[in-house]
Amino acid sequence: MAALLMNPVTLQPGEALYVPAGRMHAHLHGTGIEVMASSDNVLRGGLTSKHIAVDELVTVVDFAWGTPTLRRATETAPGVWTYDTPATEFQVTRLEVAPGAEVALPECHEARILLVTRGDVTLASGAGVLELGQGDSAFLTAQDAAVTATGDGQAFLASPGIA
Known part of the structure; x- marks a missing residue:
């Protein structure tokens, strides 16, 4: 019913x-x-x-x-697409990573979650390098403020407390 x-x-x-x-x-x-x-x-x-x-x-x-x-979504930076919602608790961003390009993840001084939905994405920050494939996810700590993505794929990033 x-x-x-x-x-x-x-x-x-x-x-x-x-x-x-x-x-x-x-x-x-x-x-x-x-x-x-x-x-x-x-x-x-x-x-x-x-x-x-x-x-x-x-x-x-x-x-x-x-x-x-x-x-x-609206492209807010090269390869970064942000979904506008009335939610103040979170923000969702789509990353479109093309071969030869480097995409800077939106900076956030809070923990974030990234999920790769297509292809392969490599994340790099001061903490090191992490290679992810389709279906893989990563937990980015508050210390991972400046992160870049390279590869050939698509990923979604969930960030908290955007108000």
Whole structure:
């Protein structure tokens, strides 16, 4: 029944959605990156075999009708594409790394997470060099403020507390 209440949206490569708290959503197929703010109330709505807390779900779900707004990234530096969202808790950036180019990751004095979704990406900082392939991820500490990426691939970077 829950699936009938949802508004199906097909995303194309490079597109994104911002889903506010309390809004039911499901990822049906393909590759997607989901970043969410800190929460202690992730609830299942019935599309998985996991426990469903129906009474709690009904109290927190926003049942208002609305058409989701597709979001596209803006190139903010060479090879760096930033997704604009109303979230102040995080920022998501896509890195497009081409052979022979060096892409500077946006500087942040907080820990960050990077996920390679296509190809190979090599990260370099004062801490050393790390080679990553498709599906690999890296945890960048607050001390890794200046990081560059080389290779031939695509990666997503999640940064906290951008306000």
